[in-house]
Each structure stands twice: as C-alpha cells, then as structure tokens.
Amino acid sequence: MIKEQFVVTSAQMRDIEGRIFAAGMPVAALMEKVAGLISDRLQVIIPKGRCVGILVGPGHNGGDALVVARELHFRGYQVWIYQPFSKLKELTNQHFQYAQSLGIPCFQEIDKVPNCDFLIDGLFGFGLEREITDYIAAAINYFNAWNKQIFSIDLPSGLHTDTGEVLGVAIRATQTFCLGLWKQGLLQEQALEYIGQAELIDFDIPLADIDAVLGEVPKIQRITQTTAIGTLPLPRSPITHKYKSGHLLLICGSRRYAGGAILTGLGARASGVGMLSIAVPESIKPLLVSHLPEALIIGCPETETGAISHLPLPEKTHLSSFSVIACGPGLTQDSTPIVQQVIESDVPLILDADALNILAQLGTISTLKKRQTTTVLTPHTGEFHRLFPDISYTNRVKAVQTAAAQTGAVVLLKGARTAISNPEGVVWINSESTPALARGGSGDVLTGLMGGLLAQAAIKQTPIEDVVATAAWWHSQAGILAAAERTELGVDAFTLTQYLMKVLLDFT
Numbered sequence: 001m002i003k004e005q006f007v008v009t010s011a012q013m014r015d016i017e018g019r020i021f022a023a024g025m026p027v028a029a030l031m032e033k034v035a036g037l038i039s040d041r042l043q044v045i046i047p048k049g050r051c052v053g054i055l056v057g058p059g060h061n062g063g064d065a066l067v068v069a070r071e072l073h074f075r076g077y078q079v080w081i082y083q084p085f086s087k088l089k090e091l092t093n094q095h096f097q098y099a100q101s102l103g104i105p106c107f108q109e110i111d112k113v114p115n116c117d118f119l120i121d122g123l124f125g126f127g128l129e130r131e132i133t134d135y136i137a138a139a140i141n142y143f144n145a146w147n148k149q150i151f152s153i154d155l156p157s158g159l160h161t162d163t164g165e166v167l168g169v170a171i172r173a174t175q176t177f178c179l180g181l182w183k184q185g186l187l188q189e190q191a192l193e194y195i196g197q198a199e200l201i202d203f204d205i206p207l208a209d210i211d212a213v214l215g216e217v218p219k220i221q222r223i224t225q226t227t228a229i230g231t232l233p234l235p236r237s238p239i240t241h242k243y244k245s246g247h248l249l250l251i252c253g254s255r256r257y258a259g260g261a262i263l264t265g266l267g268a269r270a271s272g273v274g275m276l277s278i279a280v281p282e283s284i285k286p287l288l289v290s291h292l293p294e295a296l297i298i299g300c301p302e303t304e305t306g307a308i309s310h311l312p313l314p315e316k317t318h319l320s321s322f323s324v325i326a327c328g329p330g331l332t333q334d335s336t337p338i339v340q341q342v343i344e345s346d347v348p349l350i351l352d353a354d355a356l357n358i359l360a361q362l363g364t365i366s367t368l369k370k371r372q373t374t375t376v377l378t379p380h381t382g383e384f385h386r387l388f389p390d391i392s393y394t395n396r397v398k399a400v401q402t403a404a405a406q407t408g409a410v411v412l413l414k415g416a417r418t419a420i421s422n423p424e425g426v427v428w429i430n431s432e433s434t435p436a437l438a439r440g441g442s443g444d445v446l447t448g449l450m451g452g453l454l455a456q457a458a459i460k461q462t463p464i465e466d467v468v469a470t471a472a473w474w475h476s477q478a479g480i481l482a483a484a485e486r487t488e489l490g491v492d493a494f495t496l497t498q499y500l501m502k503v504l505l506d507f508t
C-alpha cells in the first residue's frame with residue numbers, strides 16, 4: 001500500500017499520531033516538520049514579498065499556522081495574524097508568543113485586520129468537534145466574502161473530518177493541504193465545494209503505525225494511479241490470442257436508445273477486450289455494425305416498442321461461453337425477461353441503467369440472492385434509490401457497504417466521488433473526477449469499459465473490485481484529460497470514448 005491509498009477518520013489519525021508521539025517523536029518537532037513542509041509548498045505558490053493573512057485557531061492546527069507565519073515572515077512575506085481565541089493549547093500559545101515577539105502584527109478583532117490577497121486557514125483541523133458559532137462563524141463568513149485565495153491546513157476549517165459535512169460554517173479553500181493521510185471527509189461529495197484543489201503533505205508516518213491502527217486490509221481506500229495501472233491487463237503476453245483476452249457480451253440498446261448501445265460498445269472497445277459481442281434489437285443491428293465493425297452484432301427479436309424481446313441464443317449453454325455479460329444501457333424497461341435470464345445465468349454480470357430499474361421492480365435482494373457468481377451493480381443516485389429505497393445515500397460509503405452486504409454484489413455508486421464496496425464492506429473511493437462527466441451517455445461508456453476489463457480479468461483472476469475500481473479511475477481520468485483539452489463543456493460521451501486510450505499513453 002502507498003500513503004495516497006489510505007483514508008482515515010479523525011479518531012484513527014489521533015491514534016496514529018499518538019503512536020508516533022509514544023515512540024518518542026516530540027509533538028513540537030512534528031509540528032515543526034509538518035509546518036515546514038507546508039511553508040515550502042506555499043513559497044512556491046505565493047509570490048515572494050506578498051501580504052499573507054494567517055488565521056490561527058486554539059489547537060495544533062493553529063500551531064501549524066503559527067509556524068508557517070514565522071517561516072513566511074523570515075522569508076520576507078508581509079505576514080499578519082488573526083487569533084481571536086482566549087485560550088490556546090500550550091504549544092500553540094508558545095508559538096503565538098514568539099510570533100508576537102518577532103513583531104508580526106497580531107489582531108484579535110476581525111475589523112482591524114488589513115486586506116491581503118492570500119489567507120492561510122489554521123483555525124481547525126481534525127480536532128473540530130462541534131458546530132462553529134458566533135464570532136468564529138462570523139469571521140469565517142467574513143474571510144470567505146473576501147473571495148481571496150485561501151490555503152487550508154489539513155482540512156478547510158468547519159468541515160467534519162469524517163463526513164465532510166459543514167459544521168455550521170466552513171472556509172471555502174482554494175487549496176487544501178491534507179496532512180499525512182487523506183481524511184475521510186475530504187472524499188465526500190458534500191465537501192467538494194469547500195476543499196478546492198486538495199493535495200497530500202506526506203510527513204513520513206511509518207507504515208507500521210498505519211497498519212497497527214487501520215489493520216492489514218483497510219476498510220476504505222482511495223483509488224490511486226498506481227493501483228489502477230497495476231490492475232490493467234498490461235503488458236500483454238506475446239503469445240496471447242483473442243480468446244485469451246476475454247469475450248464480453250453486451251446486451252443493450254433499443255430502437256429508442258440506439259446511441260446507448262453504441263457508446264457502451266465504444267467503451268468496451270477501448271478496454272482492449274479480445275472478443276466483443278453486442279446483442280441489440282434487430283432493427284438497430286446495421287447501426288451497430290457501422291460503428292463497431294470488429295464486434296459481433298447479434299440482432300434480437302424485438303417487442304413492438306423496439307426493445308429486445310428475447311435473446312436468439314440457444315439457452316444458457318451459449319451464455320456461459322462469455323467471460324462476462326454487461327446488461328442495461330438503453331435497454332428500456334420492456335426487456336424484463338432478458339434481465340431475468342442473465343441474472344439466472346452463471347456468468348459474471350454487470351447490471352446498469354434500465355437493467356437496474358428492472359431489477360428494482362423484480363425485487364433487488366430476492367432476485368439477486370439466487371446468484372452465486374460475480375454481480376456488479378453500477379447505479380447513479382437515482383437508480384440506487386430505486387434499488388435500495390430504505391438505504392440513505394447521504395453517507396455514500398455506508399450506502400454502498402450496506403447495499404453490497406445485502407446483495408452480495410459489488411456496488412458502484414456513481415457521482416462526483418464514485419464509491420465502490422464489495423460484500424465484505426471494503427470500500428474504494430475514486431477521489432479525482434470532473435463535472436464534465438455529468439452528461440447523458442457517460443455512464444454507458446463506463447459500463448462498456450468495465451465489462452471489457454472484467455472479461456480480461458476473468459482470465460487473470462484479478463479481484464473483481466480492483467477491476468471495477470480501475471474502470472472508474474480510467475473513466476474519470478479520460479474525462480479529466482478531455483476537459484483539460486476541450487473545457488468541461490466539451491466532453492460528450494462519444495468524445496470521452498476517444499480519450500480513454502490517451503489516458504493510458506500518459507500513464508504507461
């Protein structure tokens with residue numbers, strides 16, 4: 001495991017730091033080390049000599065900020081301190097005394113602070129334990145209203161370390177320097193607008209201390225480039241052949257939603273899967289053939305609404321010749337028998353979009369409980385609510401853990417920070433994405449991509465949830481790359497499929 005993968009609660013961070021201090025590392029030394037790293041980063045970002053306002057809280061987050069104030073002061077920045085608290089922790093108080101002895105202007109009153117273009121938020125870190133009220137809340141609102149660049153130490157002050165919810169009011173940071181290990185709250189959707197650009201400041205926490213607190217297999221992990229790339233079926237064996245790179249069956253599309261089938265097919269194509277079969281209603285078969293000449297397009301009998309009525313394949317035996325089946329994009333809700341058929345098959349299965357809506361109608365838990373092989377569900381929040389009406393999805397980590405435990409499936413809940421859980425409750429969070437993906441069709445692309453990767457993984461026995469996490473990572477990295485080159489308005493689902501390959505060229 002690498003540092004970037006771990007995700008901790010405030011209690012776990014407290015325990016980990018407690019082990020470091022118990023082993024002999026003086027608190028003040030760690031603070032000096034951490035704040036020194038932050039000061040180095042800030043000197044790269046903030047032009048020399050500029051005015052910098054330091055917001056200091058009563059705890060060690062404030063202590064960090066005071067060390068930063070001292071260092072920037074010596075480096076020639078115009079520093080002032082706003083410190084409105086009457087009682088400070090001992091170490092924080094010492095740093096405050098010293099800053100004052102250096103002649104750094106310190107203000108207790110909000111209306112006395114001079115204007116400046118850069119603010120350092122050292123009010124609260126992972127020790128925030130209750131709602132922020134009265135004059136501190138007023139101060140946070142005041143500084144937010146400046147609309148200046150704010151750099152938060154560890155967390156934007158006011159965010160709950162574990163859930164990311166705003167405790168009354170919170171600093172809207174331009175950048176957040178998360179200390180040591182990613183805090184769980186920084187990976188929650190509701191925190192995103194307060195975090196700004198987040199980066200991890202590694203201060204050499206021994207892995208032994210992390211393992212001692214989080215255990216061998218941590219419950220929650222951040223998907224990282226390293227883990228994602230490591231899971232890809234690369235490099236290929238020189239003696240491979242098309243059947244050794246998996247055979248994926250997509251069951252998707254309808255006369256009404258032909259595009260969904262094409263997008264899913266293009267996502268699958270980008271995965272590198274060896275053999276791709278796509279079952280669609282007969283009437284749109286020519287369309288698929290023209291877009292995906294390499295795929296085996298299976299024209300199916302269709303209902304009068306233009307949905308697949310049944311698969312023309314001979315019963316089950318044929319289905320089991322596929323490594324993976326991905327079913328749902330553009331299917332419409334008139335294809336219930338197909339969804340029942342694939343659920344009853346013994347083939348690893350991804351259900352998305354309308355297949356999920358049909359599953360919800362059939363009864364999520366009762367229908368899935370018969371399945372013995374791999375099932376992956378990829379709902380967005382709306383589909384999730386239909387599938388699991390009594391699971392709240394405000395805490396998305398808990399939501400996917402509960403859904404996965406109840407169904408025995410791997411559950412991926414799509415969104416700005418996609419969360420994935422396996423039935424044992426191990427959760428992966430995709431912590432980097434782009435709102436450019438929030439457009440119709442981009443979920444279809446993910447389904448195809450994931451199906452193709454799973455089909456290849458079946459050959460290599462790669463754990464299912466690692467492959468699902470890699471698909472989510474690859475998909476969002478393609479969105480990020482496309483948005484960088486075409487703006488966040490320029491990433492339609494078809495374009496997204498074209499960027500999937502570019503991502504790998506960057507990372508491999």
Ligand SMILES: NC(=O)C1=CN([C@@H]2O[C@H](COP(=O)(O)OP(=O)(O)OC[C@H]3O[C@@H](n4cnc5c(N)ncnc54)[C@H](O)[C@@H]3O)[C@@H](O)[C@H]2O)[C@@H](O)CC1
Pocket residue numbers: 017027030031034035057058059060061062064089123124125126127128129130131132133136153154155179
């Ligand atoms: N533990 C350590 O020695 C280290 C901690 N670090 C820094 O210290 C921070 C944790 O320090 P602390 O544990 O002191 O906690 P914080 O500095 O996050 O602040 C908690 C303090 O604020 C008070 N407080 C909490 N909620 C409040 C509210 N709503 N209104 C008013 N006061 C409130 C608490 O009573 C406590 O004194 C980390 O986020 C990080 O910035 C790093 O320097 C590494 C070393």
Ligand SMILES: Nc1ncnc2c1ncn2[C@@H]1O[C@H](COP(=O)(O)OP(=O)(O)O)[C@@H](O)[C@H]1O
Pocket residue numbers: 353380414415416417418433434435436437438439440441442443444445446475
């Ligand atoms: N605000 C956002 N930021 C980043 N990614 C997002 C955001 N909103 C949605 N997404 C991603 O976009 C895709 C949308 O999928 P979905 O809702 O299934 O679309 P469709 O069903 O139309 O294909 C998912 O991969 C989801 O994670």
Ligand SMILES: [K+]
Pocket residue numbers: 061121122123124125152153154155156157
């Ligand atoms: K802070």
